[in-house]
Amino acid sequence: MTSPPRTLRADAVRNRAILLEAAEKEFAERGPGASVADIARRAGVGKGTVFRHFASKDELIAAIVHMHISVLDATGRRLLTTADPGAALYEFLTAAAAQREQQDVSFLLTADDASAEVVALREQLYATIGALVDRAREAGAIRPDVTTTDVVLLMCAPNHVVSFVKDPPPDLWRRYLALIFDGLRPEGAHPLGPPPAPL
Missing domain, CATH: 1.10.10.60 (Homeodomain-like)
Known part of the structure; x- marks a missing residue:
């Protein structure tokens, strides 16, 4: 009992x-x-x-941010040990976009009035992203002028673009993620995935 x-x-x-x-x-x-x-x-x-x-709304926000950050940061840290730095960065960006498709609360992470705990979580994630970007850049997998800030800002772009489409088909964000990643590459183009939806 x-x-x-x-x-x-x-x-x-x-x-x-x-x-x-x-x-x-x-x-x-x-x-x-x-x-x-x-x-x-x-x-x-x-x-x-x-x-x-x-105890407070800030503590609740920090708990939500931690849920998202812990998953993404763990993914990023795992990918830092893989052999292909370019593929690792692409997989990380895919994981980030897939998470935001489910529930986009990224604004809680970047708010100007974020609590100290949220800021610490944010800095931890950004450090992991920076390491992924450095590896990809050193391997020649991305343009030499791409920065960590560029990648952080592009993380939410695929779903932001799709939000302007009425009733978007499943996985449409993958098309725009492919466009973003081709823009990061020093040369070459790759299939874009699903066709664009009408506006």
């Missing part, structure tokens, strides 16, 4: 996951101005429940 403390811990873990999912969707739809009340309503709980898990 499960003891009450274990049940409470399991409930707490489940409630935290529900809150994070609700907050992620609320921020994606409403932007950084989404309130704790909005998030609580979407999660089907009271504001008090939110604050039992997260």
Whole structure:
């Protein structure tokens, strides 16, 4: 028979996951101005429940950013050990675009008023991206004048472009990611993937 403390811990873990999912969707739809009340309503709980898990809205934002950063940073660090630096950078950009297709909350990462914790997470990810870019540049896989900042800014471009298309077909972002990566290469062109959708 499960003891009450274990049940409470399991409930707490489940409630935290529900809150994070609700907050992620609320921020994606409403932007950084989404309130704790909005998030609580979407999660089907009271504001008090939110604050039992997260002491402030900043702490909640940091938890969401950490979810995204931890996955991307782990992907980037793994790719730093692969043999082909150009393929590694392309795989990383693909993973980043695929994540943003599901829920784009990148503005939480780059906000001017980001908390110290979010800034630290951001710097950690940027350092990993910088290492991927350096490897690709040194291998001649990308143009010698491409910088880490260029790549960071281009990470969200595929899904941003697709957001202007009404009812885009699945994976349309891959076409624009291919265009971006061909722009990073020093020479050559590659298939663009799905055909463009009508505006």
